[in-house]
Amino acid sequence: MQETLTMKIGRIVLYVLLLLVFCGPFWGIAATAFNKGTVQPGQLVLWPQQPTFQHFVFAWVNVKAWLYLFNSLVVVIIGTALQTTVSALAAYALARKTFRGAGIVSLAILSTMMLPDEVIAIPLYLILHARLPVLDVSLYNSYAGMILPIVGWAFSVFLLTEFMKAIPRDLEDAARVDGASELQIFRLVVLPLVKPALGTTTIFGFLMIWDQYLLPLIAVDNRSLYTIPVILRSLRVDEIMQQNIFIAFTVIATIPCIVVYLLLQRHFNRGLMSGAVKG
Amino acid sequence: MEAIMGSVTLNNVTKTFGQLSVIHDVSLQIEEGEFCVLVGPSGSGKSTLLRIIAGLEAVSSGQVMIGGRDVTTLPPKHRDIAMVFQTYALYPQMTVRENMGFALKLAGVPKPEIARKVAETAEMLELGALLDRLPKELSGGQRQRVSMGRAIVRNPSVFLFDEPLSNLDAKLRSQVRGEIADLHRRLSTTSVYVTHDQIEAMTLGQKIVVLKDGRVEQAGAPLELYEKPVNTFVAGFLGTPSINLLRTKAQVSEEGKFAVFENGAKVRLDPAYEVGNGQDLVYGIRPEHVRLSGGAEAGGIPARVHSVENTGSDMVVFSDAGPLRITAAFKEQRNIAPGEAITLTPDLAKAHIFDAATSKRIPALS
Numbered sequence: 001m002q003e004t005l006t007m008k009i010g011r012i013v014l015y016v017l018l019l020l021v022f023c024g025p026f027w028g029i030a031a032t033a034f035n036k037g038t039v040q041p042g043q044l045v046l047w048p049q050q051p052t053f054q055h056f057v058f059a060w061v062n063v064k065a066w067l068y069l070f071n072s073l074v075v076v077i078i079g080t081a082l083q084t085t086v087s088a089l090a091a092y093a094l095a096r097k098t099f100r101g102a103g104i105v106s107l108a109i110l111s112t113m114m115l116p117d118e119v120i121a122i123p124l125y126l127i128l129h130a131r132l133p134v135l136d137v138s139l140y141n142s143y144a145g146m147i148l149p150i151v152g153w154a155f156s157v158f159l160l161t162e163f164m165k166a167i168p169r170d171l172e173d174a175a176r177v178d179g180a181s182e183l184q185i186f187r188l189v190v191l192p193l194v195k196p197a198l199g200t201t202t203i204f205g206f207l208m209i210w211d212q213y214l215l216p217l218i219a220v221d222n223r224s225l226y227t228i229p230v231i232l233r234s235l236r237v238d239e240i241m242q243q244n245i246f247i248a249f250t251v252i253a254t255i256p257c258i259v260v261y262l263l264l265q266r267h268f269n270r271g272l273m274s275g276a277v278k279g
Numbered sequence: 280m281e282a283i284m285g286s287v288t289l290n291n292v293t294k295t296f297g298q299l300s301v302i303h304d305v306s307l308q309i310e311e312g313e314f315c316v317l318v319g320p321s322g323s324g325k326s327t328l329l330r331i332i333a334g335l336e337a338v339s340s341g342q343v344m345i346g347g348r349d350v351t352t353l354p355p356k357h358r359d360i361a362m363v364f365q366t367y368a369l370y371p372q373m374t375v376r377e378n379m380g381f382a383l384k385l386a387g388v389p390k391p392e393i394a395r396k397v398a399e400t401a402e403m404l405e406l407g408a409l410l411d412r413l414p415k416e417l418s419g420g421q422r423q424r425v426s427m428g429r430a431i432v433r434n435p436s437v438f439l440f441d442e443p444l445s446n447l448d449a450k451l452r453s454q455v456r457g458e459i460a461d462l463h464r465r466l467s468t469t470s471v472y473v474t475h476d477q478i479e480a481m482t483l484g485q486k487i488v489v490l491k492d493g494r495v496e497q498a499g500a501p502l503e504l505y506e507k508p509v510n511t512f513v514a515g516f517l518g519t520p521s522i523n524l525l526r527t528k529a530q531v532s533e534e535g536k537f538a539v540f541e542n543g544a545k546v547r548l549d550p551a552y553e554v555g556n557g558q559d560l561v562y563g564i565r566p567e568h569v570r571l572s573g574g575a576e577a578g579g580i581p582a583r584v585h586s587v588e589n590t591g592s593d594m595v596v597f598s599d600a601g602p603l604r605i606t607a608a609f610k611e612q613r614n615i616a617p618g619e620a621i622t623l624t625p626d627l628a629k630a631h632i633f634d635a636a637t638s639k640r641i642p643a644l645s
Binding site for chain 2: 174184192
């Protein structure tokens with residue numbers, strides 16, 4: 001169909017509106033963060049007056065944004081790596097190995113998806129505060145306390161299981177005949193074939209861990225171990241915190257997510273697509 | 280390329296999946312350098328038997344030996360075998376070169392040697408130009424050649440082929456079949472080949488093992504099976520068009536021994552057959568051993584032409600003789616039309632006589 005001038009203008013207007021809806025808040029935050037003058041809580045500026053970096057510097061040095069960013073990165077990097085590894089191994093077992101109770105294990109993992117975080121908050125609190133048997137250590141106030149509970153994630157286990165089920169068994173048999181051990185089959189044959197799904201689960205896992213609020217809140221009491229979401233909440237209710245500095249802080253906090261998304265964008269889109277049609 | 284050869288011996292192998300028994304007490308000897316074809320209909324256990332030899336399935340009882348070594352409990356990698364799969368099973372993320380060198384890499388062979396062996400095998404299979412391509416960039420025939428290359432490059436004691444041609448079109452199938460036969464001539468490596476296609480079995484096999492419901496029905500040289508099938512199943516399975524298996528009764532009199540068909544027609548039997556008067560028999564005659572003449576003829580079976588198939592080189596005539604359906608095949612062209620009355624005369628010396636009760640061949644006394 002030939003596009004008329006009116007349709008073309010309508011299309012452009014629509015795009016501009018959409019752009020405003022999605023990018024407007026980001027622009028407002030960024031402009032406020034660079035604005036020299038103080039703004040009231042809940043107020044954003046549209047154009048920074050006397051643009052300055054001073055709020056960023058203050059947030060970075062005095063409010064110690066670097067520390068909370070570091071904490072968040074430690075939790076998210078180790079957490080995502082462990083989560084992806086555990087999910088891939090669990091998925092391979094569920095997709096390929098026949099063992100007694102496989103159905104129950106599958107159901108148990110699935111059931112964790114049905115429970116909202118708030119429901120497990122109290123049991124989790126008790127476990128984190130208890131001293132672990134044998135090791136006689138407590139996970140409370142430690143990175144491990146924020147990481148270990150999110151290492152097993154049903155969503156990524158099931159997504160990877162479905163992908164692995166689609167791999168022809170002949171490939172694994174061929175590798176077995178070629179002399180590969182079970183671990184080599186997993187590493188050299190199966191994993192490369194589920195790369196798009198691994199990309200997807202890595203990004204979703206990263207975002208899921210980055211956004212964790214309740215878990216670090218339960219697991220950590222020591223302010224020097226706070227992650228970004230927890231400290232943001234704490235700063236939000238801090239009455240002496242200037243609004244511009246708080247907003248500069250939030251800008252810093254969004255950078256890692258943007259970087260990860262841009263780096264893995266290709267995988268992200270492909271993973272979503274291939275998830276849809278499974279193949 | 281020098282090959283190390285190995286014989287394959289199966290001793291009383293059985294395999295059960297839960298309550299289901301799929302291989303029943305199979306014993307088999309495949310000599311060094313022999314090309315053995317396992318053939319049978321779907322569900323006959325031929326692929327399971329191959330996977331047992333490969334070590335991909337464990338036996339429930341019995342013994343598997345390769346090159347005189349008991350490998351029953353050994354994993355595939357310690358059996359010195361290579362396998363070509365029906366689906367090719369090429370690793371999609373690896374190039375042809377990496378696919379072919381994968382087993383050697385796992386075995387810790389130095390890189391220059393892997394490169395040399397892969398190049399040598401690629402040249403043999405005319406895959407040189409494709410070495411840097413991914414499997415998805417290859418045609419079906421090329422994939423199958425890479426799959427064979429991957430097996431050859433390892434120089435194993437035994438090649439195992441699991442219906443390697445069934446995903447190819449008819450023309451390519453015949454070409455690759457020729458290539459496999461040629462490779463076996465050059466390498467003389469013991470080969471076990473699974474197929475449900477009796478033409479592949481007859482053309483490739485030095486030994487054919489016919490399987491049915493997990494049991495060996497007959498094992499032997501292709502012509503031996505064709506000319507002396509031990510039962511009606513083997514007789515019916517080998518040969519295209521299929522052998523005519525006609526129910527008949529034996530008549531023994533002073534005039535000789537005869538087969539009397541359900542439509543009343545009577546043909547002479549070789550007196551050497553040990554049959555009793557009135558015994559129920561199955562009279563087997565291959566279509567190419569039926570002579571056809573127009574009109575009535577003594578000692579023949581009167582019939583009416585039902586349909587005619589003409590491939591140019593062969594002519595197959597299907598005819599009805601009362602309740603009997605008889606197929607006759609000729610090399611020469613004849614002018615025969617459906618509805619025409621004919622007489623079919625089986626070649627006395629080529630007939631196969633089976634006991635109707637047991638389906639087993641009745642031996643002829645020599």
